[in-house]
Amino acid sequence: MRIIQKYGGSSVATLDLIRDVAKRAITAKNEGGEVVVVLSAMKGETDRLLTLASDMHPDPSPREMDNILATGEQVSIGLFALACQGYGEKVKSFLGFQAGIKTDDQHGRARITDLNPARLRTELAKGRIVAVAGFQGIDRHGDLTTLGRGGSDATAVALAIALKADVCEIYTDVEGIYTTDPHICEKARKMDRICYEEMLELASLGAKVMEIRSVELGMNYGVKIHVRHAHSQASGTLICQEDSDMEKTPVRGITLSVNEARVTLLKVPDQPGVAARILSLIAKAGIIVDMIIQNRSFNPGPDQNNWTDFSFTVPLTDYARTTELMDAAVREIGASEVIGDDNIAKVSLVGMGMRNHAGVASLMFQSLARENINLSMISTSEIKISCIIEKKYGELAVRALHDAFELDKQAPKTV
């Protein structure tokens, strides 16, 4: 049994917490496992370093930032190793480059390109616990790189692949993956299992437990990812291949996002290439568009041309810039007007079983209508339905849908 355990910053925030983590790793080893522990920086440390750097330079060079930031994890693994030794355990800690983690040279958001864990294998074979600094690697120039947000998860999953681990345990400060945010809906239920695809949709829709890239990586290589609480013995949620039980359940999770805004161009000419022109303007500005809706109007104008209204959503932080861009381009595009709305919420249903259950959308719309919630945009994918509604109804919508699809039950409603 070979296990990768990854602990986030809040799980190693103090020396006592690091000792707890060490005990946990030792227990896993004593139960017959080979254990590799991936650690983040102690909570607060990365912020301390970021502040130092940004106080020094308003726009710090990514290469130098990486040198500074990589120290956080380096301290964590050293302290973890000392904690293990305090319990009489054999252990060695490794920086990203010592663990053989090669990346591209995109400082601050590097991707792992190669992983040769030869040294780790040797140490595991000697009966040692191995600690690896998360979030970091080395590029072909020999420079340190960091992997960006959720980088330690990526380190853990990549090590699980390279070492053919039986499971990759992601320890965090929640019990696992819930049917929805327990802060919004008290009936939210922890799921025992969830498949990669569902987890990807949930993560991209705003569930913050795991970073998308790591789930994707795990999916591509079939790594079993066990998300669980760092200071609880209860098992958490296993992210794995789809199974037949999942197929039977149409809706598995509900997410709410209030970090988007809608922009609508009114009376856009309904001609080929118009949508592309609009979106390329947005893309050039580095803004990521989420939902896109185009509705053809069947009331042709005086010139007998057809018109359409074109709506899309962008991150709230890019809203002002987007409306500026569109205002400047409205004439060129041939639209009549730009209107926007940042008072919106996106509520989404996710489930692999949705593919085989026709009634999901219908039940969703009914449930929202029963609460007098109006839908301003709808977007669907094979395993997801998202609706844009007024922001103030967001949490109510989540609770109504959670009830309607009976997600508090082990075997939820089939529709």
Add this chain to the structure above:
Amino acid sequence: MRIIQKYGGSSVATLDLIRDVAKRAITAKNEGGEVVVVLSAMKGETDRLLTLASDMHPDPSPREMDNILATGEQVSIGLFALACQGYGEKVKSFLGFQAGIKTDDQHGRARITDLNPARLRTELAKGRIVAVAGFQGIDRHGDLTTLGRGGSDATAVALAIALKADVCEIYTDVEGIYTTDPHICEKARKMDRICYEEMLELASLGAKVMEIRSVELGMNYGVKIHVRHAHSQASGTLICQEDSDMEKTPVRGITLSVNEARVTLLKVPDQPGVAARILSLIAKAGIIVDMIIQNRSFNPGPDQNNWTDFSFTVPLTDYARTTELMDAAVREIGASEVIGDDNIAKVSLVGMGMRNHAGVASLMFQSLARENINLSMISTSEIKISCIIEKKYGELAVRALHDAFELDKQAPKTV
């Protein structure tokens, strides 16, 4: 002109001080130099890390300690690089291993075994300032090592050798090397030049400005070392080869050490091998002996054997252990008694010119006698005379000797 500049922890204690250091490096570059800057950890940072580690484990593993401690310099060089960039300067920072600094695997006190600064040469050729993390390297296993006390000085001197630098500037919080400690003797004078041998004696006798190992390294390769103040434009003291001016001056510096104690074995049989037996007991305990004096007695005992009293000095911190050891061995050695004295001071004169000036010892003893200071041990080397005296007379002795040898003058007394 290729310059190595090394700044200690107090010179980079805050972001503002790091900015000052960056300006200084940029000035040196603008004056036509290729500049390599070696930095220590920000003052207080190493202590913070040591406390974290020792709170985690009373006797931390040196390998893990090195992983933790090496982060201090890593943060300094990153911040320094950002400071340079803030002034629009081209710069790159390098960790010890990236700068090609190979060491043995003695964690916590590693020695540099090889230095291949290929990457540094490339960056210098591109017109960049290069910053290197002091105090650290990598061993043949690929593990990080630290160089122990004064390690950043060693990094700087080693880089000066490998890069054939014209000068290695050691920036510190004093103006240079003084004839004696200015806190003890207000007439103490900063020297413009001092030769390696004198500096070595002064350093090993307690002058704390530079670590012995780095001076030795500089001497072996003829590196000019310029010790100067980090926040003053005045030139400091150049440590270099002996010149004829130095030869003319019999005494160049005076040191005082109050960190030793004397141990005396009375009535030791005056036979071959006795001294070796005593000292091997001390050496086995890892205690470093400084002065050794053996005085033959010419009053043979009733068995017609000759006796001697055998005295030596040890660091004050090892005094209790040494007397215990000697008490236990007194019978085996055949001595009559062990007596000790920790109420002593060692005052020393140092100077290359002493070799050619016969009257130094005589003037020293006269000057001390004039102050009614009694000498309990005397030890001489080619360029040094040390006397053990009562502790309370230590500072008085320094001032008296400083006056007697006229060290406040550019051309001191010839004797």
